[in-house]
Amino acid sequence: MMLLAVLMYVIVITAPDISAECTNCIRVDNATCYTISFVHNLQANFREKIVIKKMAVLYADNILYYSYEPAISDPEYYKIAYVNLDNIDENGTVHDPNTPVHNFGAFDIDQDKSLIYLGGRDGIFTYGASKKVAWYSSLGDEILTLFFKDNLYIVKANDSRIIVKKGDTFNSVMEYMPIKNFVITKENVIVFLGTYGLFLSRKEDTVWLSKNAFFRGLTVDLDGVVYTWWIDEIYKIDIKKNLSESRLVKFTNIHHLVAMTFDNNNNILFTVGKSLFKMAITNSTEC
Ligand SMILES: *[C@@H]1O[C@H](CO)[C@@H](O)[C@H](O)[C@H]1NC(C)=O
Numbered sequence: 001m002m003l004l005a006v007l008m009y010v011i012v013i014t015a016p017d018i019s020a021e022c023t024n025c026i027r028v029d030n031a032t033c034y035t036i037s038f039v040h041n042l043q044a045n046f047r048e049k050i051v052i053k054k055m056a057v058l059y060a061d062n063i064l065y066y067s068y069e070p071a072i073s074d075p076e077y078y079k080i081a082y083v084n085l086d087n088i089d090e091n092g093t094v095h096d097p098n099t100p101v102h103n104f105g106a107f108d109i110d111q112d113k114s115l116i117y118l119g120g121r122d123g124i125f126t127y128g129a130s131k132k133v134a135w136y137s138s139l140g141d142e143i144l145t146l147f148f149k150d151n152l153y154i155v156k157a158n159d160s161r162i163i164v165k166k167g168d169t170f171n172s173v174m175e176y177m178p179i180k181n182f183v184i185t186k187e188n189v190i191v192f193l194g195t196y197g198l199f200l201s202r203k204e205d206t207v208w209l210s211k212n213a214f215f216r217g218l219t220v221d222l223d224g225v226v227y228t229w230w231i232d233e234i235y236k237i238d239i240k241k242n243l244s245e246s247r248l249v250k251f252t253n254i255h256h257l258v259a260m261t262f263d264n265n266n267n268i269l270f271t272v273g274k275s276l277f278k279m280a281i282t283n284s285t286e287c
């Protein structure tokens, strides 16, 4: 009886503490707890319906870059803006005073060189420490998406190939179907989202992972794990040596998730509307 009373006391007294600690906490994979914290409201001149196409962090400077659809009155239908995560007041838009309309919707970062590759309606450009847009390649080609891993990989409009730039030439890496988005892993597996869903490809081997063609994005964390998401769900892509044994593993639910990436500490950054949140692993096992 006495023991029960003590037990009751402990439960009643400690329970509110635990729930208070875990108000913003979610459990993932039945094991790891993450805390979610608000970071910042992104200040770009968004449209009424906020569309952020891609986010990526320049690790050396901890600056978040994001491509988005600007207000209808803007002459461009895609733009790229940035905000320094260590100093929210340092923000701006990737702007080229010489060419007012680039429609940069595609971009990726060469982290070793702190160089950003930009793709738009008229080829590939770069943006580096000088914060100046410089022409790079493929004048006259519309660039739909690009990815950097040792080399620059791109997809052009009206072209169902992924091509890689080696020196002055572009070589075809894969030709399969119109591709909306792709990433390449450390082991050179291409994860791509095409008109028929999500696929994995390595050399001659291509695996159809999901018939859902509406995943909103693909991103790779600092450990090389690929994530994808749509509407309310984040998935991890568990890539096996035998590609056909790979699968999509539900990671967690985030309501109205739009864009997602990882910061230089491997925390998840995601947006809901214009609000940017950080999701970080916590030692707590209660959530
Ligand atoms: C989480 O735990 C539940 C209940 O024990 C179990 O049914 C489920 O398979 C577990 N999920 C994972 C991802 O381990």
Ligand SMILES: *[C@@H]1O[C@H](CO)[C@@H](O)[C@H](O)[C@H]1NC(C)=O
Residues within 6 Å of the ligand: 042, 043, 044, 045, 081, 082, 083, 089, 091, 092, 093
């Ligand atoms: C930068 O920050 C200022 C002050 O918060 C804001 O008025 C402006 O819209 C921001 N610009 C961008 C591109 O985020």
Ligand SMILES: *[C@@H]1O[C@H](CO)[C@@H](O)[C@H](O)[C@H]1NC(C)=O
Residues within 6 Å of the ligand: 242, 243, 244, 245
């Ligand atoms: C790969 O996995 C599939 C499905 O489990 C299996 O049918 C196939 O034999 C495996 N291939 C190799 C080379 O092990």
Ligand SMILES: CC(=O)N[C@H]1CO[C@H](CO)[C@@H](O)[C@@H]1O
Residues within 6 Å of the ligand: 157, 158
């Ligand atoms: C010639 C041709 O097929 N042009 C198309 C290229 O792709 C854009 C959009 O990605 C279309 O609007 C063009 O009609």
